[in-house]
Amino acid sequence: MTNTTVTFNGLASARIDMRWLSEAMTQSYTADQTNKLTLPVGNKKIEVGELFNISGNFTNNTVQLEGCTPKLDYIGHALPKGAQLIVTGDCGHYLGAQLAGGKVTIIGNTLDFAGCSMREGMIEVKGNCADYLGGALPGHKKGIAGGTILVHGNTGNFTGDLMRRGIIMVTGDIGDYCGSRMIAGTITNLGKIGKQAGMGMRRGTLLLPELPEDMASTFTNCGRHNLGYLTLLLHQLRSHDSEFKSLHSMRRRVQKYMGDTSVGGLGEILIWIG
Amino acid sequence: MAIKLTGGEIYDPAHQVDGKKQDLYIVDGKVTHELPDNEKITETHDLSGCIVMAGAIDLHTHIGGGKVNIARTMMLEDEHAHPHHGTHVCRSGNGHIVPSTFSTGYRYAEMGYTACFEPAVLPVNARQAHMEMADTPMVDKGGYVLLGNDDFLLSMLQKNVSQSAINDYVAWILDASQCIGIKVVNAGGVHAFKYNQRRLDVDESGPAGITPREIINKLSRAVHELGVSHPLHVHASNLGIPGNFKSTLATMAAADGLPIHLTHIQFHSYGTEGDYKFSSAACEIAEAINAQPNVTADVGQIMFGQTITTSGDTMMQYFGHEHAHPKKWTVMDIECEMGCGVIPFKYRDKSFVNALQWAIGLEIFLQVNDPWRVFLTTDHPNGAPFTSYPHLIKLLMNRSFRNDAFSIIHEDAQKMSNLASMDREYSLYEIAIMTRAAPAKILGLTSQGHLGKGASANITVYRKQDDVEQMFAKPTLVFKNGTLIVRDGEVIEVVTGVTHVVKPEYDMGVEKSLSKYFDDYQTISLPNFKISTDEMIECIGSEVEVHPCTPK
Numbered sequence: 001m002t003n004t005t006v007t008f009n010g011l012a013s014a015r016i017d018m019r020w021l022s023e024a025m026t027q028s029y030t031a032d033q034t035n036k037l038t039l040p041v042g043n044k045k046i047e048v049g050e051l052f053n054i055s056g057n058f059t060n061n062t063v064q065l066e067g068c069t070p071k072l073d074y075i076g077h078a079l080p081k082g083a084q085l086i087v088t089g090d091c092g093h094y095l096g097a098q099l100a101g102g103k104v105t106i107i108g109n110t111l112d113f114a115g116c117s118m119r120e121g122m123i124e125v126k127g128n129c130a131d132y133l134g135g136a137l138p139g140h141k142k143g144i145a146g147g148t149i150l151v152h153g154n155t156g157n158f159t160g161d162l163m164r165r166g167i168i169m170v171t172g173d174i175g176d177y178c179g180s181r182m183i184a185g186t187i188t189n190l191g192k193i194g195k196q197a198g199m200g201m202r203r204g205t206l207l208l209p210e211l212p213e214d215m216a217s218t219f220t221n222c223g224r225h226n227l228g229y230l231t232l233l234l235h236q237l238r239s240h241d242s243e244f245k246s247l248h249s250m251r252r253r254v255q256k257y258m259g260d261t262s263v264g265g266l267g268e269i270l271i272w273i274g
Numbered sequence: 275m276a277i278k279l280t281g282g283e284i285y286d287p288a289h290q291v292d293g294k295k296q297d298l299y300i301v302d303g304k305v306t307h308e309l310p311d312n313e314k315i316t317e318t319h320d321l322s323g324c325i326v327m328a329g330a331i332d333l334h335t336h337i338g339g340g341k342v343n344i345a346r347t348m349m350l351e352d353e354h355a356h357p358h359h360g361t362h363v364c365r366s367g368n369g370h371i372v373p374s375t376f377s378t379g380y381r382y383a384e385m386g387y388t389a390c391f392e393p394a395v396l397p398v399n400a401r402q403a404h405m406e407m408a409d410t411p412m413v414d415k416g417g418y419v420l421l422g423n424d425d426f427l428l429s430m431l432q433k434n435v436s437q438s439a440i441n442d443y444v445a446w447i448l449d450a451s452q453c454i455g456i457k458v459v460n461a462g463g464v465h466a467f468k469y470n471q472r473r474l475d476v477d478e479s480g481p482a483g484i485t486p487r488e489i490i491n492k493l494s495r496a497v498h499e500l501g502v503s504h505p506l507h508v509h510a511s512n513l514g515i516p517g518n519f520k521s522t523l524a525t526m527a528a529a530d531g532l533p534i535h536l537t538h539i540q541f542h543s544y545g546t547e548g549d550y551k552f553s554s555a556a557c558e559i560a561e562a563i564n565a566q567p568n569v570t571a572d573v574g575q576i577m578f579g580q581t582i583t584t585s586g587d588t589m590m591q592y593f594g595h596e597h598a599h600p601k602k603w604t605v606m607d608i609e610c611e612m613g614c615g616v617i618p619f620k621y622r623d624k625s626f627v628n629a630l631q632w633a634i635g636l637e638i639f640l641q642v643n644d645p646w647r648v649f650l651t652t653d654h655p656n657g658a659p660f661t662s663y664p665h666l667i668k669l670l671m672n673r674s675f676r677n678d679a680f681s682i683i684h685e686d687a688q689k690m691s692n693l694a695s696m697d698r699e700y701s702l703y704e705i706a707i708m709t710r711a712a713p714a715k716i717l718g719l720t721s722q723g724h725l726g727k728g729a730s731a732n733i734t735v736y737r738k739q740d741d742v743e744q745m746f747a748k749p750t751l752v753f754k755n756g757t758l759i760v761r762d763g764e765v766i767e768v769v770t771g772v773t774h775v776v777k778p779e780y781d782m783g784v785e786k787s788l789s790k791y792f793d794d795y796q797t798i799s800l801p802n803f804k805i806s807t808d809e810m811i812e813c814i815g816s817e818v819e820v821h822p823c824t825p826k
Contacts, residue, residue, distance in 0.1 A: 017357075040359035040360075042360065043360035043361055043362060043364075043365075045359070138350035138353075139348070139349060139350025139352070139353070140351055141600060141601070
């Protein structure tokens, strides 16, 4: 089966809301139907066909988006189970927002709010992400509530803000305020981590290779632990094709910090030992 | 250059015109009934099959000021879910419950409204409120400035100063804040809340030793004696509390027969009967309004669905914060002048209390006999967003539609309401009164709300339809000062309205004591506090129309 390919011609004067692509994928539109969808661009309404070249119909579940630029927001918004989107190029804001089981792969970087308020599915970014990765849509009270985000690069500030469930895996560095206001879930990385990690976290786990800069005084050092469940977690982390495979599968010794005690303090920051 | 509107049925209650077919002309932005000599008709609109009314006026809608912005930022999910894309004339915006400023103007114009009044302008926030309103295009604006919980007025009352000194302060505040009326929110109650008091009844002394009755009495007298057209605009005590109708009746009595306007009275018409200890007191309230010609009221009807409540009444907002939906809220004090509480709320038809609130609002509409003294509002956004007005009009005009809606609300609420037995159906003439003529009259807008000779050409034309909701939601033509701004429910030209204000006379000596108060307690100095007319025009960006006061 040949893939459906959507190519952006890059001629937009303003930001573009890409929710039409999710609509076309979930409704299995033909190329003709899709070309005629109207799209607000700045103060004008234009047809999708004027900005995108579509080859093939949206009757199969895998779609390739080529020539993507940071002007395209809401790529892969709320894609359901079974839908797969492969994006080449850098993406705009709200990539994979409210994802509902689909899979989005980006060969490029993303702007803010990637994977925000997603419920299920997988986002794989072969590049860097900006702020609020896996955070909450503005106004919403929960960030990522399920699924996996895998970033083969670095992420910005407030990674996993208001995270509720799921896993965020980052092979590179994470910016400041990682896991801020986290409700539950797991964030792990292999590189450095910025200031004030876990600020306001209620529950959840940050699994890190080294201590964050400026660790808040509201985290309590609970000593060294040998946690059996980490073996299970590592099995999950190593199941993806990424640098996480380099972690030894039986590793489970960590230094444990509990916090943020200002909001209950049931969260944990685990630092690998040895 | 004249525009001729021919063949339409005119509803102009200010001149007792009830559906008469008559031609109208628009010359230089004014209405006239005969074509003046030397004028040529450049444009004719055939309005056969259409209803012609003056532009509608909303006398109580929260469209500007700090709390609206807090609501906008708090309900980002609403803003996010309702994007309004720009067109070749309109700017983009968003939001359904609390739309952004530009969208607010466009949506009002698309429903045929040409003037809106923000009822809660804090003196210290007046500059920001006017700036937001200046960014609200299409409609004329105005504000009611809040008094009654500010330290300065309470200290004046403590010292038992003369009525004329209070009049001077009230007039000064109106002048300094560029407003058209005075509003009191839970008189003394917001002040008492800061002293940990959770209730304050009308005849109960607050921490300053002053009762709400005294505050309302002094302020209503001040407004009356200064000759301000709009009576004291009162948000009574005990909002939302079962049994609060007694406080509402006491508040009406506190005015001592002087004009008083009770706002969102639906929220103040609750009894304590029945198994739920919550019942309708609409009958008592409507009877009181019918019996006292000095009392006017707007209803503040609720509609089912998600909305957000924004109020200066921190005491009652704090009381209601546990019902926030979604669970986020804020309550704050603002510069010891007033407070602000913002709580999202979802009214549900299957909730006994919400269902009965809905019925109480309609009961008040149907039991107040004089449409000149009851106004159509939802206290936007507290009861519902203003975009639900057409639906509300249909509920008032169509008994069977109303009864169908009534039959699906909470069953126990149906048993506690006599709404189904009410036969009254509002006529188009009465709707024109309560949305046009009466608000213009009570606000002292002599050139608005009617279609007499010389009136501003704010005209709304509806194509007659069986479904009045559809009809009122999408006027076929709307003129603002003679400019065609809306065609078939869509904005085709953007105009800016003016800000309506009053400037009663006062003794400048009041600034002497105020100056000391500002130096000692306020965060800005007195000269910076005052908003001049020049500032309104040159910096804030809104022309000012001053309405005369006739001191008594």
